[in-house]
Amino acid sequence: MDQDDNRVTNGHQNGCTANDKMKDEDVSSETRYEDGTVRLKNANIELMDQDILYHLALGSGSHDLVEMFGDVKFICMGGTPKRMEQFAYYIMGEIGHKLPTGTLLQDISQYSYRYSMYKVGPVLSISHGMGIPSIGILLHEVIKLMYHAKVKDPVFFRIGTSGGIGLEGGTVVISEQAVDGLLRPYYELPVLGKLVQRPAMLDKRLVRELKALHHPEDPYDTVTGKTLCTTDFYEGQGRLDGAFCDFNENEKMAYLEQIQKANVVNMEMESLAFAALTHNAGIRSAVICVTIVDRLKGDQIHAPKEVLDEWQERPQKLVSRYIKKFLQTKGRFMDSYCGSPCVKSPRRFKLVQQESENYD
Numbered sequence: 073m074d075q076d077d078n079r080v081t082n083g084h085q086n087g088c089t090a091n092d093k094m095k096d097e098d099v100s101s102e103t104r105y106e107d108g109t110v111r112l113k114n115a116n117i118e119l120m121d122q123d124i125l126y127h128l129a130l131g132s133g134s135h136d137l138v139e140m141f142g143d144v145k146f147i148c149m150g151g152t153p154k155r156m157e158q159f160a161y162y163i164m165g166e167i168g169h170k171l172p173t174g175t176l177l178q179d180i181s182q183y184s185y186r187y188s189m190y191k192v193g194p195v196l197s198i199s200h201g202m203g204i205p206s207i208g209i210l211l212h213e214v215i216k217l218m219y220h221a222k223v224k225d226p227v228f229f230r231i232g233t234s235g236g237i238g239l240e241g242g243t244v245v246i247s248e249q250a251v252d253g254l255l256r257p258y259y260e261l262p263v264l265g266k267l268v269q270r271p272a273m274l275d276k277r278l279v280r281e282l283k284a285l286h287h288p289e290d291p292y293d294t295v296t297g298k299t300l301c302t303t304d305f306y307e308g309q310g311r312l313d314g315a316f317c318d319f320n321e322n323e324k325m326a327y328l329e330q331i332q333k334a335n336v337v338n339m340e341m342e343s344l345a346f347a348a349l350t351h352n353a354g355i356r357s358a359v360i361c362v363t364i365v366d367r368l369k370g371d372q373i374h375a376p377k378e379v380l381d382e383w384q385e386r387p388q389k390l391v392s393r394y395i396k397k398f399l400q401t402k403g404r405f406m407d408s409y410c411g412s413p414c415v416k417s418p419r420r421f422k423l424v425q426q427e428s429e430n431y432d
């Protein structure tokens with residue numbers, strides 16, 4: 073069958089093209105109720121008795137999702153559970169969020185054994201694993217969580233690592249657009265035997281707002297540009313050091329130079345699905361990744377662990393500045409969030425633990 077016959081655009085009935093901009097009208101009645109709460113583009117969900125968010129170990133029948141998550145505003149995602157636990161504690165200090173005495177942050181999704189999720193007042197910090205399939209599943213469930221919890225106008229961030237294209241290690245990249253390994257600005261997914269394409273758009277205003285939060289005294293650059301998203305770390309990113317390699321150094325460099333000419337500044341493995349799914353849901357989102365290697369100079373990650381740890385904090389700092397600015401502007405500082413049900417207070421922890429164990 074001819075591949076083109078088999079292809080449909082989706083997410084926008086009128087055939088949204090890759091050049092479409094994230095316009096205010098995208099956040100339409102299709103994706104929002106009048107009060108600003110998230111509306112799903114899937115009528116099936118409303119008709120279900122309960123919705124089991126299997127990979128989060130949560131469910132609309134088993135948990136009071138409005139009580140647990142109704143005050144959420146920012147959803148921050150990154151690859152590893154450790155990074156996202158550290159980010160949760162970091163943002164807690166930054167926004168002055170206090171846990172009740174004798175309590176610790178709880179991994180809300182620990183009994184899923186898939187992802188980790190921490191709640192710090194209006195911030196959710198969630199690990200997404202590696203690659204598009206992993207972040208894709210998570211995004212479906214987190215977007216549904218936003219709907220069940222009646223969250224208003226959430227903002228999603230991916231805070232990650234990447235390979236730079238002509239950028240020194242430690243540079244912070246705010247993605248203007250995600251493209252696939254063929255430089256196509258959409259996420260393509262086979263659905264019912266047809267290829268569905270969803271534009272991988274990121275919010276342009278958010279890019280500008282984040283860029284403005286770089287401080288002149290930050291000892292590193294913060295740049296914007298295109299992010300190339302691959303389905304593999306080795307051959308897919310033109311590395312010569314995988315278990316297999318059917319190309320040579322010259323061919324690798326020709327590809328890297330080609331993508332550099334197309335304004336690609338970094339490479340990673342989730343931005344395409346992250347941009348496409350949040351855009352389709354009418355949710356403002358941004359991808360902020362630090363570069364940990366300059367791919368024009370090599371393939372292996374040579375930076376020592378302490379250096380990598382410090383570099384990984386840089387995207388977190390930028391997002392933290394954004395969140396703090398928002399909270400200060402809105403004048404809703406965090407003490408009001410102290411009663412969060414997502415901490416390990418002995419009574420509440422037992423309750424949440426019991427609920428979560430139902431999925432074990």
Ligand SMILES: O=P(O)(O)O[C@H]1O[C@H](CO)[C@@H](O)[C@H]1O
Binds near residue numbers: 151202231341
């Ligand atoms: O650092 P994180 O956010 O995990 O992301 C990057 O690191 C992984 C590869 O090492 C890929 O998932 C890539 O996207």
Ligand SMILES: O=c1cc[nH]c(=O)[nH]1
Binds near residue numbers: 305340364
């Ligand atoms: O080179 C790199 C570094 C981090 N993550 C990637 O996907 N590629």
